Amino acid sequence: MSKLSIQCEVFGADSIALRSLDWERNRFDIEFGLRNGTTYNSFLINGSKTALIDTSHLKFQQIWLNKIKEYVNPKQIHYLIISHTEPDHSGLINDLLELNPEIEIIASKVAIQFLANQIHRPFNSRAVKSGDQIDLGINQTSGIHHQFQFISAPNLHWPDTIFSFDKGTSILYTCDAFGLHYCSNELFDKDAEIIAEDFRYYYDCLMGPNARSVVQALKRIDELAEINTIAVGHGPLLHHNLNRWVNDYREWSKQRNQHENYAAICYISQYGFCDQLSQAIAHGIGKAGAQGQLIDLQATDSQELSNLISEAKAVIAPTWPSEPDIDLQNSIGTLLAALKQKQLIAVYDSYGGNDEPIDSVASQLRSFEQKEAFKPLRVKEEPNGKTYQEFEEAGTDLGQVLNQNKNISMMKSLNNDLDKALGRLSGGLYVVTASQGKTNNLRQSAMVASWVSQASFKPPGLTVAVAKDRAIESLMQIGDRFVINVLREDNYKHLLRHFLKRFPPGADRFSGVNILENVAKGGPVLTDALAFLSCQVKQKLEGPDHWIIYAIVEQGNVADAEARTAVHHRKVGNHY
Numbered sequence: 001m002s003k004l005s006i007q008c009e010v011f012g013a014d015s016i017a018l019r020s021l022d023w024e025r026n027r028f029d030i031e032f033g034l035r036n037g038t039t040y041n042s043f044l045i046n047g048s049k050t051a052l053i054d055t056s057h058l059k060f061q062q063i064w065l066n067k068i069k070e071y072v073n074p075k076q077i078h079y080l081i082i083s084h085t086e087p088d089h090s091g092l093i094n095d096l097l098e099l100n101p102e103i104e105i106i107a108s109k110v111a112i113q114f115l116a117n118q119i120h121r122p123f124n125s126r127a128v129k130s131g132d133q134i135d136l137g138i139n140q141t142s143g144i145h146h147q148f149q150f151i152s153a154p155n156l157h158w159p160d161t162i163f164s165f166d167k168g169t170s171i172l173y174t175c176d177a178f179g180l181h182y183c184s185n186e187l188f189d190k191d192a193e194i195i196a197e198d199f200r201y202y203y204d205c206l207m208g209p210n211a212r213s214v215v216q217a218l219k220r221i222d223e224l225a226e227i228n229t230i231a232v233g234h235g236p237l238l239h240h241n242l243n244r245w246v247n248d249y250r251e252w253s254k255q256r257n258q259h260e261n262y263a264a265i266c267y268i269s270q271y272g273f274c275d276q277l278s279q280a281i282a283h284g285i286g287k288a289g290a291q292g293q294l295i296d297l298q299a300t301d302s303q304e305l306s307n308l309i310s311e312a313k314a315v316i317a318p319t320w321p322s323e324p325d326i327d328l329q330n331s332i333g334t335l336l337a338a339l340k341q342k343q344l345i346a347v348y349d350s351y352g353g354n355d356e357p358i359d360s361v362a363s364q365l366r367s368f369e370q371k372e373a374f375k376p377l378r379v380k381e382e383p384n385g386k387t388y389q390e391f392e393e394a395g396t397d398l399g400q401v402l403n404q405n406k407n408i409s410m411m412k413s414l415n416n417d418l419d420k421a422l423g424r425l426s427g428g429l430y431v432v433t434a435s436q437g438k439t440n441n442l443r444q445s446a447m448v449a450s451w452v453s454q455a456s457f458k459p460p461g462l463t464v465a466v467a468k469d470r471a472i473e474s475l476m477q478i479g480d481r482f483v484i485n486v487l488r489e490d491n492y493k494h495l496l497r498h499f500l501k502r503f504p505p506g507a508d509r510f511s512g513v514n515i516l517e518n519v520a521k522g523g524p525v526l527t528d529a530l531a532f533l534s535c536q537v538k539q540k541l542e543g544p545d546h547w548i549i550y551a552i553v554e555q556g557n558v559a560d561a562e563a564r565t566a567v568h569h570r571k572v573g574n575h576y
């Protein structure tokens, strides 16, 4: 199968989907959990005039332009609706304008400003906001009148996002929102179970940190006539299980909005690696069940910015360009002025090339001697998976602090007798290890575990319960491999002591322990372990605070046939 291809299919009256299929887009390339590739979807809608919604990623340049020409003479494209200006959807605007400089670009006001910097040529444009409409007229063959109504959906997940609703077909075009990174030839969401996990993962990474904005957008969607299909910008189009997906967004965003304490994670879109780095922090915060709020410093209006900053429990800021333009300069001023004494503050490198030094930004932010949310996150070379791992772990540590009171009250809330009875369940003692990537981009982690249990004979399988905020959880997605190190009764205490230490974000958890590399697939084997089991994750069941991970055991070995497994006896069930 070729790595890049384009699928073109009619998916509604007078509506053609052109899906750029990127089968092998790697994990950590953009969002964190990519394992099934992704797609960049664009759409052609023909009334009496023709509109194109979004373009594609630059890497599809030739094949995408050729495909478009098979379906329409570019000179006849009247409108190009740009849902937002992220390069994976807007990468070919210049090429299209080359073919037809008369196209009118329809986008939000912010998107049009961004585009002016992105494409460096004059273009016709019209800024739209919620309630605005454009009329494509009636398609002569179908008789359907295509009329677009727009919805502003800032922060989903870019600040400049708009949704477009075609009243003629009841199709809602949302681009990133409701999307997922999943590449297949299946145009629609026929089998919900196949894509559910990726759908959730994508929400957690990109939409969850903007849960407030999701709720706002859902309210606006609720005002529309009944929706027939959601045509997303990534993955299969949502049609067969539409209610499920919309309700998922509603429910997950409601859960996230229950927290009063949120961390404001500021970023500057289109500057260095700021966008992705801020998402990694936000994802980490979300893993701990706490709330993050991503804020684009360039695109958030000053009143809103001031409110969001002053009400936050923690404020995370990026390094900014040493010579910011006037708008950004104003936003930075607003940010600094809105900081409060009791907030937790932290700063991260944007890696934008001409950043203000991180220590100088940190000291400007801490003008009231506020506490550090985490140590400055420095980036010395182009960010890779290892960098994102460090940022995510810093986010999780902060999330745990934000949720501290809630977690303590949960610990206390268990009924006493029940608690003691639960404590009589026992388990073995294990160290789970996982490792991915190579040398400079090696991502490794480890945790002590006792909630491990065999779960099948054929094939041999087991479950591990992994707390949602564990660092290693990010390396235990479906398809990932890990290793269970079985600890021995007569020699385990030093390993427990070591792995139960509190490790700073990005720390090497194996420094100071003896390990055997390249013995087992998936992670290091501890030299002092009694046995190891090399496993591959097959399924994840979501519990309230843990993921129950079911894995197939692919390989195993015992070092000492005489020794016994260390067992963990507890008195109460509300701790490990």
Ligand SMILES: Cc1cc2nc3c(=O)[nH]c(=O)nc-3n(C[C@H](O)[C@H](O)[C@H](O)COP(=O)(O)O)c2cc1C
Binding pocket: 446, 447, 448, 449, 450, 451, 452, 465, 466, 467, 469, 470, 471, 472, 499, 500, 503, 568, 576
């Ligand atoms: C005896 C014992 C058993 C544990 N078992 C589990 C477990 O089964 N699952 C889990 O998620 N955490 C378990 N933990 C907690 C983690 O091992 C520990 O908090 C973790 O190493 C911290 O890693 P983190 O930085 O990723 O949070 C256990 C802790 C102890 C002391």
